[in-house]
Amino acid sequence: MTRWTAVCGYTDLLPERGSCALVGEQQIAIFRDFDGSLYAVANQDPYSGAYVMARGIVGSRAGEPTVASPMHKQVFSLATGVCLDDGGTTLPTYPIRVNEGHVEVAV
Template sequence: MTAVDDLTAALPHTDGAPTTGTARWVPLCTLAALEPEWGAGALVDGHQLAVFRLRDDRVFVTDNIDPDTGSAVLARGICGDKAGRPTIASPLLKAVFDLEDGRCYTNTDLQLRTYPARTVNGTVEVLFDR
């Protein structure tokens, strides 16, 4: 897992970033700082996020807290796919979550919060609204 300070050291926090309602685009790191198929942790306004870069350079952002255990471990999960949809498996109890919509394939009572993400000029950004 990459340290948050390593990812965000060169990127200023932009309170004036474009917003939608109370949400704002927050820069997290450069795309190059993320290893494909590995997660990284990020801290935005005291909230733990998990950032995933896939081999095709798509980026997904979720809460880092595992809804099954309450532990901050999802950035250390295993990237995969289910019927062509990107997934993350929790490293603890192996609950498998869809990275696009957060549904859990192994326990329908669980839901992982996902966040819109984009890459702009090589910088990964998340639309954060908390």
């Protein structure tokens, strides 16, 4: 059964900026795109082990929303979590939604 956890208000998230939330025991990096889409990925950089993905650089490649690790600059798809520089590495992704103005994440 999916358990949704409210983490913040939708309007609290700035477009193209990451935020971090602790959901259960998981640190989740949350992003709001300029078109209003929301993405949730693990906050831990799989290359360095540091919990920094929420501070990554948001962008896109071929129309796909991305975040670049602030540590070593590997680029990850926000939609799938796949590293676009090394397809064998991924960030866990999490379901995210807006419910009555609140952003909710399922872990």
